[in-house]
Amino acid sequence: MLYREAGQFKATYVEDSQIFPIRQDKVGMALILVVAFAGIPLLSLTGLMTDYFFTAILTPFLIFALATLGLNILTGYAGQLSLGTAAFMAVGAFASYNFILRVDGMPILAAFALGGLCAAAVGIVFGLPSMRVRGFYLAAATLATQFFVVWILTKIGWFTNYSSSGVITAQKIEMFGYTFDSALSKYLFVLAIVALLALLAKNMVRSNVGRSWMAIRDMDMAAEVIGFRPLRTKLLAFAVSSFYCGVAGALFAYAYLGTVEPEGFSLDLSFRILFMVIIGGVGSILGSFFGAAFIVLVPIGLNILTGFLENSAGISLPSGISSSIELMVFGAMIIFFLIVEPHGLARLWQIGKEKLRLWPFPH
Amino acid sequence: MQFFLEVLIGGLLSGVMYSLVALGFVLIYKASGVFNFAQGAMVFFAALTTVGLVDMGMPLWLAALLTMAAMVLLGLLTEKFVLRPLVAQHEITLFMATIGLTFFVEGLAQAIWGANVRALDLGIEDVPLEWMLENANMAISQFDLIASAIAAVLVTALAVFFTRTRIGRALRAVADDHQAALSVGIPLHHIWAIVWAVAGFLALVAGLLWGARNGVQFALTFVVLKALPVLILGGFTSVPGAIVGGLIIGASEKLAEVYIGPHFGGGIEGWFPYVLALLFLIVRPEGLFGEKIIRRI
Amino acid sequence: MATARQIGEVIIDLRNISLRFGGVKALTDISFDVREHEIRAIIGPNGAGKSSMLNVINGVYRPQEGEIVLRGRHHRDMNTHAAARAGIARTFQNIALFRGMTVLDNIMTGRNLKMKSSFLLQALYWGPAQREELAHRRKVEEIIDFLEIEHIRKTPVGRLPYGLQKRVELGRALAAEPSILLLDEPMAGMNVEEKQDMCRFILDVNDQLGTTIVLIEHDMGVVMDISDRVVVLDYGRTIADGTPDEVRGNQDVIDAYLGVAH
Numbered sequence: 001m002l003y004r005e006a007g008q009f010k011a012t013y014v015e016d017s018q019i020f021p022i023r024q025d026k027v028g029m030a031l032i033l034v035v036a037f038a039g040i041p042l043l044s045l046t047g048l049m050t051d052y053f054f055t056a057i058l059t060p061f062l063i064f065a066l067a068t069l070g071l072n073i074l075t076g077y078a079g080q081l082s083l084g085t086a087a088f089m090a091v092g093a094f095a096s097y098n099f100i101l102r103v104d105g106m107p108i109l110a111a112f113a114l115g116g117l118c119a120a121a122v123g124i125v126f127g128l129p130s131m132r133v134r135g136f137y138l139a140a141a142t143l144a145t146q147f148f149v150v151w152i153l154t155k156i157g158w159f160t161n162y163s164s165s166g167v168i169t170a171q172k173i174e175m176f177g178y179t180f181d182s183a184l185s186k187y188l189f190v191l192a193i194v195a196l197l198a199l200l201a202k203n204m205v206r207s208n209v210g211r212s213w214m215a216i217r218d219m220d221m222a223a224e225v226i227g228f229r230p231l232r233t234k235l236l237a238f239a240v241s242s243f244y245c246g247v248a249g250a251l252f253a254y255a256y257l258g259t260v261e262p263e264g265f266s267l268d269l270s271f272r273i274l275f276m277v278i279i280g281g282v283g284s285i286l287g288s289f290f291g292a293a294f295i296v297l298v299p300i301g302l303n304i305l306t307g308f309l310e311n312s313a314g315i316s317l318p319s320g321i322s323s324s325i326e327l328m329v330f331g332a333m334i335i336f337f338l339i340v341e342p343h344g345l346a347r348l349w350q351i352g353k354e355k356l357r358l359w360p361f362p363h
Numbered sequence: 364m365q366f367f368l369e370v371l372i373g374g375l376l377s378g379v380m381y382s383l384v385a386l387g388f389v390l391i392y393k394a395s396g397v398f399n400f401a402q403g404a405m406v407f408f409a410a411l412t413t414v415g416l417v418d419m420g421m422p423l424w425l426a427a428l429l430t431m432a433a434m435v436l437l438g439l440l441t442e443k444f445v446l447r448p449l450v451a452q453h454e455i456t457l458f459m460a461t462i463g464l465t466f467f468v469e470g471l472a473q474a475i476w477g478a479n480v481r482a483l484d485l486g487i488e489d490v491p492l493e494w495m496l497e498n499a500n501m502a503i504s505q506f507d508l509i510a511s512a513i514a515a516v517l518v519t520a521l522a523v524f525f526t527r528t529r530i531g532r533a534l535r536a537v538a539d540d541h542q543a544a545l546s547v548g549i550p551l552h553h554i555w556a557i558v559w560a561v562a563g564f565l566a567l568v569a570g571l572l573w574g575a576r577n578g579v580q581f582a583l584t585f586v587v588l589k590a591l592p593v594l595i596l597g598g599f600t601s602v603p604g605a606i607v608g609g610l611i612i613g614a615s616e617k618l619a620e621v622y623i624g625p626h627f628g629g630g631i632e633g634w635f636p637y638v639l640a641l642l643f644l645i646v647r648p649e650g651l652f653g654e655k656i657i658r659r660i
Numbered sequence: 661m662a663t664a665r666q667i668g669e670v671i672i673d674l675r676n677i678s679l680r681f682g683g684v685k686a687l688t689d690i691s692f693d694v695r696e697h698e699i700r701a702i703i704g705p706n707g708a709g710k711s712s713m714l715n716v717i718n719g720v721y722r723p724q725e726g727e728i729v730l731r732g733r734h735h736r737d738m739n740t741h742a743a744a745r746a747g748i749a750r751t752f753q754n755i756a757l758f759r760g761m762t763v764l765d766n767i768m769t770g771r772n773l774k775m776k777s778s779f780l781l782q783a784l785y786w787g788p789a790q791r792e793e794l795a796h797r798r799k800v801e802e803i804i805d806f807l808e809i810e811h812i813r814k815t816p817v818g819r820l821p822y823g824l825q826k827r828v829e830l831g832r833a834l835a836a837e838p839s840i841l842l843l844d845e846p847m848a849g850m851n852v853e854e855k856q857d858m859c860r861f862i863l864d865v866n867d868q869l870g871t872t873i874v875l876i877e878h879d880m881g882v883v884m885d886i887s888d889r890v891v892v893l894d895y896g897r898t899i900a901d902g903t904p905d906e907v908r909g910n911q912d913v914i915d916a917y918l919g920v921a922h
Contacts, residue, residue, distance in 0.1 A: 013797045014790075081455055129641055132648045136398050136458050140591045141644070144637035147588075151634055155627065203785035207793060208768075208775045215758050215769050222756035225718060226836065227744035227773040236779065267588075271462060278459060283760065324474035331467025338460045339448040 003356040019202055036191055044184050054183035055256075057296060062187075062194045063251045065292035068276040069201055069285065070244030075274070076283035077205055078237035079217025080130055080138060084145035085245050085273045090265035091119040091149060092246025093170075093253035094159050100171050101161060108173055112193070112250045119246025120239040122149065127238030131231050146267055153262035160262070167261040170254040186255040193251065197244060202285050204240070213237050214283075275330055279337050281346025290345035298333075299326050370621050371614055372503055378613020379511035380572060382518055384586050385593040385605040387565040390521075392599045393538040394558040395446060396454055400461040403587025404468035405563060409434055410570030410579045414483045415476040423485070427567065434567055437468070438559030446555065450541075469584060480580040485571060510572040517568060521561070522602050530557060538600070592636035596643055601652035608651060612636045667888065668696030670729075671840065671872055672717065677726035679712055679896075686712045687723065690898050692891045694840070699866055699873045701883045703907075704893035705916060710876045711753055713893065714842045717874070718743040718750055744773060749838035751829045753845045753876075759818035763828050766817055767803060770835025771796045803831050807861060823854040830861060840872045841865065847879055855879065859886060884908065892916070 003024050010016040020026040040058070043049045071085045096115030100106050122145070129141040153159050153166075160166050173180040173189060180189045204210050212233045215223035224230050253260045272295055280291020299322075306322045309315045341347055384402060391399045409430055416426035445460055489506040525531035536544040537554050545551055573583060593612045597604025619635045672694040679687040687709045694700045702710045715721040717728065719738030728735045730746060749770070758766050775796065781789035804813055807827050812820060817828055826846060833841055846862065847855045863886060865871050877883050883890060884904040892900040892907055894916040900907050907913055 013794045013801075017793070017797065081458075129644060133644050135455060137595060137644060137648070139458070140595055140637070141641055143588065143591065144634055144641055147634035147637060151630060155630065200783045204779075204783050207782035207785065207789065208772055208777070209779050209782050211761070211765055211769045212772060214761050214765070218758035218760050219756045221720070222752065222758070223769070224740045225720065225744065225750060225756075226770055226832065227741060228769075229741060271466070274459070274462070318477065320478050321474060324470045324478070327466045327470025328474065329470075331463045331465065331470060334463030334466070335445055335460050338452075338456055338463065339445075342452075342456065 003353065003359075005357070017206070019206070033195070036195075037188070041184055041188065051183040054187045057300070059183070059187050059190055059256050061292050061296045062190045063248050063256055064273065064276060064296060065289045066194045066197060066251065067245050067248035067273050068280060068288040068292050069198060070241045070248060071273050072277050072280075072283065072285070072288050073201060073204075073213070073244065074237050074241035075277060076281075076287075077210060077217065078213035078234060078241075080127070080134075080234060080237060081136065082142040082241070083139050083267070083270050083274065084126065084142035084149075086249075086265040086267065086269035087146045087149035088119045088123055088242040088245035089249025089252055089269070090153060090262055091122045091242075092116055092249035093260055093265070094153055094168070094262070095119070095246070096250040097168050097170060097253065098159065098161075108175055108254075112247055112254075115250045116243040116246040119249070120243040123238040123242025123245075124235050127235050130234045130238070143267070146270060150262045150265060165261065166263070167259050168253070169259045170257075173254055180255075190251050190255045193247065197247065198285060198289075201244070205285065209236065217283075272330075275334055278334055279344050281344030282342070284344070284346035286349065287344050287346030290349070294345065295330070298329060302326055302329065367618075369502060370617050373507065374614035374617030375610055376504070376507040376511045376613070377617065378610040379514045379518075380569065380609075381586075381589050381593050381613050382606045382609025383514040383565060383569050383572075384590040385597065385609050386518060386521060386602065387562045387569070388590055388594055389597075389600065389602055389605045390525075390558050390565075391562050394534050395537075395555055397446060397457045397461060398454065398599065399464075399562065400458060400587060401441075401464040401468055402562065402566060402590065403584040404465040404472070405434065405437070405566035406570040406573065406586055407579075407581065407583040408437070408468050408472040408570075409563070409567040410483065410574035410583055411472045411476045411481070413567070413571060414481045414574065414579045417483070418481065427571065430567055431564060434563030435560045438563045439556055442552065442555045442559050447552070465584070465587075469581070473581075478581065480578050483571065483574045483579050485575040487575070489576065506576060510576070513568065513572065517565070518606055521565075522606075525602065530554070534558065589636070592640035595640040596651055598649060598652050604652035612639070615639060665697050665867055665870060667698045670694070671696040671731055672874075673729035674713075674717070675727050675729065677713075677716055677723045677728070679709075679716060679721055679723040685896055686721075687716070687896045690726075690893070690896070692898060692901055694872060694874055695889075696872055697866070697870050698888040699862070699875060699886055701875045701877060701887035701890045702893060703877065703880070703883055703890055704899075707895075708893040709896040710893055711844055712896075714750060714844055714874065714876065718748050718842060744836070747836075747839035748842065749833035749836045749840070750842035751826070751833050751844055751846060753848065755822075755825045755829055757817045757825055757829055757832070760816060762814050762816055763809060763820070763831075764797075764800065764804070764813045766828055767800045767831045767835045768796060770832040771799065773836065800831075800835055803834050806834075806864075807831050808857075823850050826850065826854075826858065827861075830858075834865065837869075838871060840874065843873060843875045843877075845876050845878065847877060847882060855882065862886065 005022045005024075008023055010021065015021070020029055040049065044054070067085060067089060070088070071082060074080050074082050092112075092115040095118035096111045099111040099114050100108065126142060126145040130138055133141065160168050173186065180186050205213070212223070212228045215226075215228055216230055216233050220230055223233070249265065257264070276288065276291035276295045278291070279294050280289065281287025302322055302325060306317055306325070310317055337344055384406065387402045387405075388399060391397055391402075412430045412433055413423075413426045416429055417423055421429075441464060445464055446457070449457055449460055487506050487509050489504055491502040491504060525534060533544070533549045533554055534557075536547070536549055537551060541551060569586065570579075570583060573586060577583075589612070593605060593608040596611060597606075597608030616632050616636050620629070620632045624631045670693045674693065675691050677687055677690045678685070690709075690713065702713055704710055712721060716723050717738065719740040719742065722737040728738055730738070758769065761769075775792060777789040777792050781787065785793075804810055807830065809824065809827055809831065812824065817825060820828065830843070830846065843862070847858050850858065859882060862873060862875070866873050875883070875887065887904060889902060890900075890904055890907045891898060892910070892913050894912075899912040899916060900910040902910075
C-alpha cells in the first residue's frame with residue numbers, strides 16, 4: 001500500500017519526463033544517497049564498519065559499477081558488443097598517472113577527466129571497425145584493443161615511467177590540500193564521481209543521444225532512414241563508453257588498488273564487467289549497480305561459505321577450489337540469467353515494483 | 364632464405380593447429396548459429412582430463428577414450444541445458460552464453476583436476492627432423508610435423524564427411540534454415556548433438572597435441588583467441604576458410620614476430636593476427652570464403 | 661474520393677531506373693513521377709519490385725542506371741541521410757520499429773533531425789536542452805493524439821499488437837514533418853476496422869498537411885479509393901500508369917493479376 005502512484009498526477013511534460021516520476025522512487029533514491037553519503041560514514045565513525053567494508057566491498061563495487069555503466073552504454077544501449085573494457089580502463093589509469101607525473105600541479109580531477117578523454121580517443125579509433133562489421137566480428141575487433149593496449153603499455157617504458165616490473169604506484173589523491181588516504185575518504189571520493197557520472201548517463205539515455213543509440217541497436221537500417229548517422233552514433237557511444245571505463249580505470253588504480261600493472265587489466269577483467277552488465281541488466285543504468293554488487297559479493301560469499309565448511313563443518317577442501325568454484329558459479333549464473341531473465345536483476349527489480357504497486361491484490 | 368623457409372614452415376605447421384581449432388568453431392556455427400567461445404575451454408578440459416586419467420595410472424589410449432566419452436557428454440549437456448532453452452535467441456545472446464560456458468567448463472576442469480601445470484607425453488619427441496637438418500639445413504620440429512599431419516588428416520576427413528555424407532547434408536540444411544530443416548524431417552537435436560560431439564572430439568585432439576607440446580595448463584584456453592582471427596579471415600561458415608585462414612595466420616604471425624617484432628620489442632604475436640584480420644575485414648567484411656551478406660529491409 | 665487540395669508540380673521524377681542484385685534484375689528501366697500533394701500508389705504482384713522502388717527513392721538501394729530528380733535537382737542516386745534531410749520519411753513492409761523503446765521514444769526519434777542541442781547539454785539535461793526536449797515532446801504528443809494511441813505511449817513497442825505497431829510506425833514517420841511520405845503496405849495484415857482507421861489517417865495527413873504520399877498497397881479497394889494516380893509494376897517493369905480508372909481497365913494489369921497463359 002505504500003508504493004502506489006495513485007493520486008500523483010502529471011500536469012506538465014516537465015513533471016512527466018523526470019527521472020523518477022513516482023514520488024516514492026524519488027524518496028527512495030534520496031534515502032539511498034543520504035545513506036551512502038552520510039549514513040555509512042557516520043556508521044564507520046561508531047566503529048561498526050571496519051575499513052574492510054570500504055576497501056573490499058564498497059569502493060570496488062562503485063568502481064566496477066562505473067565501468068559496467070560504461071560498457072552498458074556501448075553494449076546495452078548502443079548494441080555494440082565489446083570485449084575490450086579492461087583495455088579502456090587501462091588507458092584511463094595509465095594516462096591519468098602520466099598526466100599527474102609529468103604535468104606540474106595537475107589537479108587530480110582534471111587528470112582523471114583527461115585520462116577518460118584519452119580512453120575515449122582510443123575507443124573511437126578501435127570503434128572504427130564498427131563502420132563495416134557487427135556482432136561478434138566487432139567483438140573480435142574489440143579483442144584486438146584488449147591485446148594491443150596491454151602490449152603497448154608493457155612494451156613502451158615511458159607509459160610506466162620505466163618501472164622495471166611494469167608496475168606503477170598511483171600518486172596520492174590530493175585536492176585543495178586535503179589528502180584522501182583513509183579508506184572512508186577514498187570511498188566518498190569515488191562515490192561522488194560515480195554518482196555524478198551516473199546522473200549524466202541517465203540524462204544521456206533519456207535524451208536524443210540515448211535514443212539514437214537505442215535506435216541503432218534495435219534496427220540500424222531504420223535508424224539511418226530517419227536521419228541518424230550510424231557511424232557518428234556508434235563512435236559517440238564508443239567514446240562515451242570508453243570515457244566512463246577510463247575514469248573507472250583511473251579510480252581502480254588510485255582509489256582501490258594503489259599499484260597496478262598493464263597485465264592487471266586482462267581479458268578476464270573485461271569478461272567480469274561484461275558479466276556485471278548481463279546479470280545487472282543489459283540497457284539499464286540501475287542494473288549496472290546491481291550487476292557490480294552481485295559480482296563483487298559472490299566471491300566474498302563463496303569465501304565465507306568455504307571457510308565455514310572447512311572450519312566449522314570440518315570438511316577439508318583442496319586448495320584453490322574456491323576460485324574454481326567461483327568460475328563455475330559465474331559461468332552458471334550467466335547462462336541462468338540469459339535463459340531465465342535476459343534483462344537481469346534490473347528487470348526483476350521492476351517486476352518487484354509492479355507487484356508492490358498492486359499489493360495486497362494479486363492483479 | 365633458409366631461415367625464412369624455416370620460419371615459414373614452422374608457422375604453417377602451427378597454422379594447421381589453428382585450423383583444427385577454428386574448424387571446431389565453424390562446425391558449431393554452421394549447424395546452430397552459435398559462436399562457441401567455449402571451444403578453448405573444451406580443449407583445456409579435454410587435455411586436462413586425459414592427462415589426469417593418465418596420471419592416475421591409465422594407459423593413454425584408454426584415457427583418451429574416456430575423455431572422448433566425457434566430451435560427448437559435455438556436448439550433450441550443453442545442447443540440452445544451454446542451447447535448447449536459448450534457441451531462436453539473438454546470436455549475441457548465444458555468444459554471451461558460451462562465454463558463461465567457458466567460465467563454467469574452466470572452473471569444472473580445475474575443480475576436478477586442480478590448477479597445476481601437467482606434462483603430457485604422447486611418445487613423439489619434439490626434436491628437429493634429422494633429414495631436413497642434413498639436407499636443407501633447416502630445423503623443422505618432428506613433433507610439429509607429425510602433429511600437423513594428424514591435424515591435416517582430420518581436417519580433410521571432416522571436410523569430406525560434411526560434404527559427402529547424409530549427416531553432412533542434413534547439417535548444411537540445418538545451417539541454412541532451422542525451420543525448413545525441421546519441416547523436411549531432419550532431427551534438429553540429433554544433428555546438434557552430433558556436431559557438439561564432433562567439436563568435442565576436435566577439442567580432444569587439439570588438446571592432446573597442444574598439451575603435449577606446451578604442457579597442459581590454463582593457457583590452453585587461449586587457443587580460442589588464436590582461432591578468432593582465423594575465423595575472421597576465413598569467414599565463420601567456411602570449412603576451406605578455416606583451413607586457409609589458419610595457415611595464413613600461422614605463417615604470418617611467425618614471420619611478423621621474427622622480422623617485424625624486433626623493431627617493436629617483440630611479443631607482437633598476441634595482437635598481430637587480430638590487426639591483420641581487422642585490416643582484412645575492412646576490405647572484405649564477409650571473410651575470404653564467406654558469402655556476401657545483402658542487407659534487406 | 662475528391663479532396664479540396666491542389667495537386668502541384670512534379671516533385672519526384674524517376675527516370676529509367678534499373679536495379680540489379682548480382683545477376684538478379686529487380687527493376688528494369690522504370691520511369692514515373694510523383695506530383696506534389698498527390699497520393700500516388702504503386703501496385704503489382706509479389707516480387708514485382710515495389711519495395712525496391714521505395715528503397716531507391718530514399719537511398720537504401722542505389723540503382724545501377726537511371727536518375728532521380730527531386731524538386732528539380734538531379735541525383736544519380738540518393739543516400740538515406742540526404743533523403744531524410746530532404747523531407748522524405750517512410751514506413752516499412754515488415755515493421756522496422758525500435759522494439760526495445762517505448763512508443764513515445766520511438767516517435768521522438770522521428771524528430772532527431774530537428775534537435776540541435778549539443779551532446780554535452782543533453783548530458784546535463786539543462787536549460788536549452790531540456791526546453792528543446794520538451795518542445796519536441798509537445799509536438800510528438802500532438803501526433804500521439806492524432807493517431808489515437810495516448811493509452812500506450814509508455815509501452816515498449818515490442819509488446820504491442822501488429823496493427824498498433826503499424827500506427828506507431830506511421831507516427832514516427834510523421835514526427836519528422838515530412839513533405840513526402842513513403843508507405844510500404846501500411847494496411848497489410850489488418851482487419852477491416854483497422855484498415856479504415858489507417859485510411860482515415862493517411863487521407864487526413866494528405867489533406868490537412870498537404871503531404872505527398874507514395875503508397876504500396878495490396879488491397880485494391882483501398883488503392884482505388886484513395887489514390888490519385890497508380891503505377892503498376894510486374895517483374896520489375898512498369899506495365900501501366902494512370903488514374904485508378906485507367907489502370908483498372910488495362911488489359912496488361914488484368915493479365916498480371918489474374919495470370920495469363922503465355
